[in-house]
Structures are given as structure tokens and as C-alpha cells.
Amino acid sequence: xxxxxxxxxxxxxxxxxxxxxxxxxxxxxxxxxxxxxxxxxxxxxxxxxxxxxxxxxxxxxxxxxxxxxxxxxxxxxxxxxxxxxxxxxxxxxxxxxxxxxxxxxxxxxxxxxxxxxxxxxxxxxxxxxxxxxxxxxxxxxxxxxxxxxxxxxxxxxxxxxxxxxxxxxxxxxxxxxxxxxxxxxxxxxxxxxxxxxxxxxxxxxxxxx
Amino acid sequence: xxxxxxxxxxxxxxxxxxxxxxxxxxxxxxxxxxxxxxxxxxxxxxxxxxxxxxxxxxxxxxxxxxxxxxxxxxxxxxxxxxxxxxxxxxxxxxxxxxxxxxxxxxxxxxxxxxxxxxxxxxxxxxxxxxxxxxxxxxxxxxxxxxxxxxxxxxxxxxxxxxxxxxxxxxxxxxxxxxxxxxxxxxxxxxxxxxxxxxxxxxxxxxxxx
DNA sequence: ACGAGTTTCGGTACTCAGTCCATAATGAGT
DNA sequence: ACTCATTATGGACTGAGTACCGAAACTCGT
Numbered sequence: 001x002x003x004x005x006x007x008x009x010x011x012x013x014x015x016x017x018x019x020x021x022x023x024x025x026x027x028x029x030x031x032x033x034x035x036x037x038x039x040x041x042x043x044x045x046x047x048x049x050x051x052x053x054x055x056x057x058x059x060x061x062x063x064x065x066x067x068x069x070x071x072x073x074x075x076x077x078x079x080x081x082x083x084x085x086x087x088x089x090x091x092x093x094x095x096x097x098x099x100x101x102x103x104x105x106x107x108x109x110x111x112x113x114x115x116x117x118x119x120x121x122x123x124x125x126x127x128x129x130x131x132x133x134x135x136x137x138x139x140x141x142x143x144x145x146x147x148x149x150x151x152x153x154x155x156x157x158x159x160x161x162x163x164x165x166x167x168x169x170x171x172x173x174x175x176x177x178x179x180x181x182x183x184x185x186x187x188x189x190x191x192x193x194x195x196x197x198x199x200x201x202x203x204x205x206x207x208x209x
Numbered sequence: 210x211x212x213x214x215x216x217x218x219x220x221x222x223x224x225x226x227x228x229x230x231x232x233x234x235x236x237x238x239x240x241x242x243x244x245x246x247x248x249x250x251x252x253x254x255x256x257x258x259x260x261x262x263x264x265x266x267x268x269x270x271x272x273x274x275x276x277x278x279x280x281x282x283x284x285x286x287x288x289x290x291x292x293x294x295x296x297x298x299x300x301x302x303x304x305x306x307x308x309x310x311x312x313x314x315x316x317x318x319x320x321x322x323x324x325x326x327x328x329x330x331x332x333x334x335x336x337x338x339x340x341x342x343x344x345x346x347x348x349x350x351x352x353x354x355x356x357x358x359x360x361x362x363x364x365x366x367x368x369x370x371x372x373x374x375x376x377x378x379x380x381x382x383x384x385x386x387x388x389x390x391x392x393x394x395x396x397x398x399x400x401x402x403x404x405x406x407x408x409x410x411x412x413x414x415x416x417x418x
Numbered sequence: 419a420c421g422a423g424t425t426t427c428g429g430t431a432c433t434c435a436g437t438c439c440a441t442a443a444t445g446a447g448t
Numbered sequence: 449a450c451t452c453a454t455t456a457t458g459g460a461c462t463g464a465g466t467a468c469c470g471a472a473a474c475t476c477g478t
Contacts, residue, residue, distance in 0.1 A: 009454025010444040036434065047457040058435070120337075127336035128329075134372075156376040156398035163372030167365040189365035196405020218425025219473040245463060256428040267464070 016054045018044040023061045024108060032062070032109070032118035059125035062118060065105030070129060072100055077140045086145035087198035090157065091190060093140065094165050098186040101169075110173045126166075134162040146205045157197040164189040225263045227253040232270045233317060241271070241318070241327035268334035271327060274314030279338060281309055286349045295354035296407035299366065300399060302349065303374050307395040319382045335375075343371040355414040366406040373398040 022043040026035040037058055041048045055061060076096050080089050109122040137158040142149040168189030172182050179185070231252040235244040246267055250257045264270060285305050289298050318331040346367040351358040377398030381391050388394070 008444095008446040008452070010456070012455065015456085037436090038434085049458075050456055052436075053455070056436090123340055124333060124337055127340065128333055131332060131336065152377070152380045152394070152397065155380060156373050157401070159372040159376040160369040160398075160402050163368040164365050167368040168361070171361045171364060185361070188361065189369075192366070192405035192409060193369050193402060194405070196401035196403070200401060217423070217475045219427075221426065224427090246465090247463085258429075259427060261465075262426070265465090 013046070015044065015046050015050055019046065019051060019054055020061065020064060027061075027108065027116045027118075028112060032116050032121060057125070059121050062107055062109040062122050062125060063129065064107075065102060066107060066126075066129070069097065069101040069105065070133060073097060073133060073136055076100065077136070080140075080144075084144075085198070085202040086141055087157075087194045087201045089144050090137070090141055090161055090197075090201075091194040093137070094161060094190050095183055095187055098165070098169070098183045101182055103182070106173045110170070130162050130166050133165075134158050137162060141201070145201055148205075151205075153197070153200055157193070157201055160193045160197070161190055164193045222255070224253065224255050224259055228255065228260060228263055229270065229273060236270075236317065236325045236327075237321060241325045241330060266334070268327075268330050271316055271318040271331050271334060272338065273316075274311060275316060275335075275338070278306065278310040278314065279342060282306060282342060282345055285309065286345070289349075289353075293353075294407070294411040295350055296366075296403045296410045298353050299346070299350055299370055299406075299410075300403040302346070303370060303399050304392055304396055307374070307378070307392045310391055312391070315382045319379070339371050339375050342374075343367050346371060350410070354410055357414075360414075362406070362409055366402070366410055369402045369406070370399055373402045 019040060023035070023040045026039055026043060037051050038048055041051045044051075060067070077093055079096070080092050084092060107122070109116050109118050113119065113122075135158075138154055139149055141147075141154045141158050142151060145154065147154050165186055168186040169182065171189070172179050172185035175185075228249060232244070232249045235248055235252060238244075246260055247257055250260045253260075269276070286302055288305070289301050293301060316331070318325050318327050322328065322331075344367075347363055348358055350356075350363045350367050351360060354363065356363050374395055377395040378391065380398070381388050381394035384394075
């Protein structure tokens, strides 16, 4: 989406950032549910359709920073040292992803959740994101463990790991100003999962022993 | 929803089942997305609003059997023997839940997924369900482990366990006619998670040792 | 039998997210 | 000047979900 000016074409107005700001204001003023896309576009001084030029859904606005970090996942996965055992590689990937997330990048919907009141929408839209992560992670794990991409163990391990990641990140985000480093919270949550699956994952692909 | 006739009032027509059937037919004929609620109601010979009397959402239709099983969760949790260690209790609860699911209860959306074509909607609506399960499981785990309901470890463990449960169940459902017992698939997926969290969960509530 | 209370049914009307399409605006390259 | 690619914008449409209202159908007490 939004191919960054591949030479030529009408220049983008500063619309994207303006829309984000307008939305943030309105969410704080009226809450998420009571804010319509028309209002956001109008306050940003932009046509309604322009909104959909930058965001596919209203709920995308709840995930601005997170989406940035998530976009880096393929790169992170590629950078995981090749020598590691599958379970360690999985752990490493998740921690590195957490390390890349900006310290201030807490979704508005979480930091101001009473005001914004979008719990339901937030969770629903968030889960879809992390399902995507789980899929990517599954492919990665399959490759690193020499298993087929459809392998049940691989699927279960990546799902559980992502769930733990999310749990850790959520706990971190909700911890208030005194939260420590995201990486620590994630490590705490993810480690047991990697540990639990390690014996199976690292044993090599189903050698019919 | 749908308070079962608390004496008095107009009797329900057989609408619910009729609606389910009509929806199932239409989904198979035209796919999920191309089927509107009006069509479903019309084929069922019922007003549109009656549909919403029985189902809160269109996507509820994708989860008929699963919702039945999920409704039994509180009962299942209460039945878990009190003597078990927290991690074992968690395992036991999930396996028992799986055991209660009817063998033929595979969501239409999965068994006929090419025809129905509702992947996205299916996953989105499914995830919300299992988030509910994770929350219930969290409370359960907190009580059984003597930790606070907001405990980070408890949250991470229940999230990961539910993710594994779902992964196992999905694998089972997609396995075609030759699938074995659901309980086995779930056990395979959930066991490592419980194993990984066992040392921490069963150690008792953060005794600053 | 009759009225009171309760529940389901069904219609109309509305809001709003998301899609489609057609048309302008604005620039780069030739 | 002309073409091409990209973005902006406006109008019209679909369809889910909500709100409201009045009518149907049944129970119970009298």
C-alpha cells in the first residue's frame, strides 16, 4: 500500500501524519467508537477517500507504532544467526523484535484506554496482526528445524510463542511509567515456551526413531 | 442472549435451527461473504430482526458447535481436581474441554473452507472467542496457583496455552477424515507449554526466596 | 372469559465502515 | 506539448449492526 513516490505522480500532501494527529485528538475527545472516519478526514482537512488511501481500516490507527515494528520482522528473521538451534532461534527472533520497538511506542488505545474506550476493537484488530506474525514465524521455524511448513509442532510452537510475546508486551505497556525494558518483559513471557518446546523442536525432523 | 422462555411470552418459532440451516446452505452455494443476512432470514422465512434475536453477529454462524463446547468451560474448570499442581490443572482443563467437543463438530468454515471462503472473517471472529477463554483460564490459574489475577506469569501461561490449544484444534480439524481424537491433537500441542511453565507456575506465588 | 404482563416477531429507519468508479490535480520524463 | 504515473476527491452504493415501535402469541391470576 502507498507506494512511496516511484518517480513522478502527484506529490503526497502531508496527509498521513495530519490524519494520525486528527484521529488521536478525536479519540481522546470523544472516544474511538464515537469518532467517525468522516470526522477524522474533515478535521484533517482532507477528503474521506484520502483516509482510505493511507489506512485500510479505522482500527489501523490504533496500531501505528506497532505496525512499524512488525514490518521489520522479515529482516529480523533473516538476521538470526544460522548456527542456533530452532528453539533458540525462535527466542532470539522475538527478543530482537522487541528490542527494536521504540521505548515510547505504546499504542494510544492502551495508554489511554479508559478515555479512548476501544478495548474490543483493539483486541480484535490486534489479534489479526499477531496471527500474521505467527504465520511468518512458522515458516521461519520450519526452515530452521528442517520440518515441513505445515508441521503441527511448528505451528503450535510459533502460535504459543507469539501469544506469550503479546502477553509480555501487553503487560509491559500496561505497567505504567515505571515499566522497564520491553525486551525483559518479553523474555520473561517467551522463555518458558521456548524451553518447553526445545526438546521436541531441536530434536530434528521426525526421525522415526 | 435468548433467554430460554422464563414462563410466559410468545413461544419461539423453530427459527434458530431454521436460520442455521438456511445459512449453511447459502454459505455453500455462494460463499460467506456474498451471503447477506437478509438472504438468510428470507430463506428461513423469517424477518431480518429475528436473525439478530438468535445471533449477535453474522460470524456467530461460523462457530455453532465450538460455542457450545466453549460454554461448558466454567463447568470444566470447576471439575478439575483440587489437588493438582497449577500446571497440571491447566493441562487437565484443556484436555477435558477438548474431550467434551463432539467428534463431528468441525466448523463448516473449516471443513468447507474453499467453498465458503471466509478465512479472514473466521479467524477474526475466532480469535475473540479464544481471548475470552484465555481470560477465564487466567482467573482459574491465578486461583489455583495462589497468584493475583493480574500476575504476568499467569497471563502469559494462559495465553500461550490457549494458543497451543487452538493450534492443536485447528490442525485436527484440517486433518481431513482420517483425523484421530481431538484430545490427542490438543495434548500434543499443549503439553510442551505446560511443561515449560511448570517450574515457574508450580513454585508457588513469588516467595522471595 | 378477561385483562395484565412478558416474550417473540417483523417492519421502518438510521448510522457508519468499507468498496467502486470516475475525474480531477500535480508532478516527472521525453 | 504530450504522456504516464501517482495522489486527491466526490458521489453512489452495499451491507452489518442498532434503535424504536407496534403487533402477535402465550401464561397466569382473577
